[in-house]
Amino acid sequence: MHIPDGFLDVKTAVGAGVVAAAGVGWALRQARRQLPAQKVPLLGVAAAFIFAAQMLNFPVAGGTSGHLIGAVLAAVLLGPAAAVVVMTAVLVVQCFLFQDGGVSALGANIFNMAVLAPVIGCGIYRLARPVGRIAAAAFAGWCSTVVAAISCAGQLALSGTVAWGVAFPAMTGVHMLIGIGEGLITALVLAAVWKARPELLNQPAAPAGGLAVAGLVVALGLALFVAPFACSWPDGLEKVAEHLGFDAKAAKTPLLASPVPDYELPGIGSPVVATALAGVLGTVVVFGLSLLLARSLAANKES
Amino acid sequence: MHHDFLDRYSRLDTPLHRAAAGVKLVGALAIVGLTVAAPLAAVAYFVAVLIGLLAAARWARIPWRYLGWRLLWLEPFVLGVAFLTLFQPGGHRVFAGIMIKSTLCLLTMVLLANTTPFAELLRVLRQLRVPALLVTTLALLYRYLFVLVDEAERMHRARVCRTFDRRRAAVWRNLGTVIGQLFVRSTERAERIYAAMLARGWK
Numbered sequence: 001m002h003i004p005d006g007f008l009d010v011k012t013a014v015g016a017g018v019v020a021a022a023g024v025g026w027a028l029r030q031a032r033r034q035l036p037a038q039k040v041p042l043l044g045v046a047a048a049f050i051f052a053a054q055m056l057n058f059p060v061a062g063g064t065s066g067h068l069i070g071a072v073l074a075a076v077l078l079g080p081a082a083a084v085v086v087m088t089a090v091l092v093v094q095c096f097l098f099q100d101g102g103v104s105a106l107g108a109n110i111f112n113m114a115v116l117a118p119v120i121g122c123g124i125y126r127l128a129r130p131v132g133r134i135a136a137a138a139f140a141g142w143c144s145t146v147v148a149a150i151s152c153a154g155q156l157a158l159s160g161t162v163a164w165g166v167a168f169p170a171m172t173g174v175h176m177l178i179g180i181g182e183g184l185i186t187a188l189v190l191a192a193v194w195k196a197r198p199e200l201l202n203q204p205a206a207p208a209g210g211l212a213v214a215g216l217v218v219a220l221g222l223a224l225f226v227a228p229f230a231c232s233w234p235d236g237l238e239k240v241a242e243h244l245g246f247d248a249k250a251a252k253t254p255l256l257a258s259p260v261p262d263y264e265l266p267g268i269g270s271p272v273v274a275t276a277l278a279g280v281l282g283t284v285v286v287f288g289l290s291l292l293l294a295r296s297l298a299a300n301k302e303s
Numbered sequence: 304m305h306h307d308f309l310d311r312y313s314r315l316d317t318p319l320h321r322a323a324a325g326v327k328l329v330g331a332l333a334i335v336g337l338t339v340a341a342p343l344a345a346v347a348y349f350v351a352v353l354i355g356l357l358a359a360a361r362w363a364r365i366p367w368r369y370l371g372w373r374l375l376w377l378e379p380f381v382l383g384v385a386f387l388t389l390f391q392p393g394g395h396r397v398f399a400g401i402m403i404k405s406t407l408c409l410l411t412m413v414l415l416a417n418t419t420p421f422a423e424l425l426r427v428l429r430q431l432r433v434p435a436l437l438v439t440t441l442a443l444l445y446r447y448l449f450v451l452v453d454e455a456e457r458m459h460r461a462r463v464c465r466t467f468d469r470r471r472a473a474v475w476r477n478l479g480t481v482i483g484q485l486f487v488r489s490t491e492r493a494e495r496i497y498a499a500m501l502a503r504g505w506k
Binding site for chain 2: 161
């Protein structure tokens with residue numbers, strides 16, 4: 001999901017950079033206020049830990065392998081603000097030392113994987129925690145991956161690199177699968193930490209105000225990225241329609257005068273509706289899987 | 304993991320290596336910014352940048368072989384995303400543009416990493432008033448990155464040696480345990496580091 005240089009145009013790169021800087025600035029202030037002095041080195045070592053964890057591959061299917069992103073893992077272990085700082089540091093080093101992810105896209109990458117993923121993931125984790133910590137973490141891990149992928153698709157579409165109608169289903173579809181691995185490993189790691197050192201997971205709950213601010217930052221960021229689609233959306237779809245040969249059909253009926261016939265045309269409204277439906281269905285299925293996983297892990301612990 | 308695999312040539316002694324880190328950082332960012340913003344028709348510009356970068360690499364005595372291998376190693380990640388552009392009308396033009404631009408930017412960043420030690424970049428960040436908490440985190444990340452990757456590999460190898468179960472579920476569970484243990488060890492290491500920092504007068 002690391003966007004290389006050359007994929008984002010100037011306005012998207014700068015816009016994402018500004019939003020990311022605001023998010024990281026908020027996290028730094030928050031972390032400085034909440035973190036006791038003896039925890040400052042923990043941020044750096046935890047960043048190195050996330051880095052090392054990302055290098056351990058796990059088998060997926062057919063000889064391919066995936067690896068952890070770790071945004072939710074960091075958020076659950078350290079809290080959302082510290083997780084944002086840690087993930088930002090990881091992405092900066094990946095960009096400058098590994099050349100993984102471009103410098104011009106650094107803002108966008110930080111926004112997707114270091115701000116959006118841990119903050120949304122942590123919010124979902126806290127909302128779903130009554131169901132059980134492990135299940136909540138697995139579900140949050142999956143959601144954070146998918147949300148970051150959607151935002152990435154949005155940035156690519158906004159830059160005019162990949163049409164929204166192509167980028168959204170492709171990125172979301174792939175990452176709905178990758179997210180399962182992310183959720184599973186997040187849950188397994190948390191279960192292991194829980195077994196070895198349960199006191200590491202018992203942090204004092206953050207004040208409610210912090211989460212509200214976080215929500216606001218996310219809503220703002222999303223609004224900035226999603227709002228332009230109100231106008232660029234039909235454009236992307238038209239391109240797909242043209243590609244698939246539907247434009248000739250659509251041209252016969254005026255687009256804006258009567259929207260109803262358009263909805264009956266296959267291919268115009270249905271890819272988006274179908275993707276949205278698939279998304280809802282996938283979310284429900286993953287939530288169920290998370291519950292099952294948590295139950296099996298809990299059963300293991302007792303035996 | 305050999306820690307010099309990423310910036311093997313960053314500690315050579317050539318005029319380019321001796322140049323101020325801030326100048327090199329700004330220069331690299333300027334090249335990347337201009338390349339990203341340039342229209343596709345500006346072929347002369349792209350050729351000029353390529354020649355300039357290759358000349359700089361020669362000047363800094365970075366072997367072609369190494370540059371080639373680094374690019375070959377990085378290109379698949381670019382192709383993975385670039386491949387999406389082919390699914391739209393006129394996509395091949397976008398694809399070509401992206402490949403040219405991203406390859407030039409990759410070359411720029413590989414050169415920056417191999418002429419400027421990371422610690423010097425951090426010093427520039429501090430001068431630019433980047434918050435101290437972030438710079439400290441970056442410095443510690445760079446310092447302990449290779450230590451923890453080695454530790455993770457040792458734990459993983461030890462686990463593989465003792466585990467004969469090759470079923471996927473077992474592999475996943477073991478990986479979860481290894482990563483969980485790695486986190487526990489990381490927090491313990493962070494406590495020792497804090498004590499050591501205090502002993503050396505850190506505030």
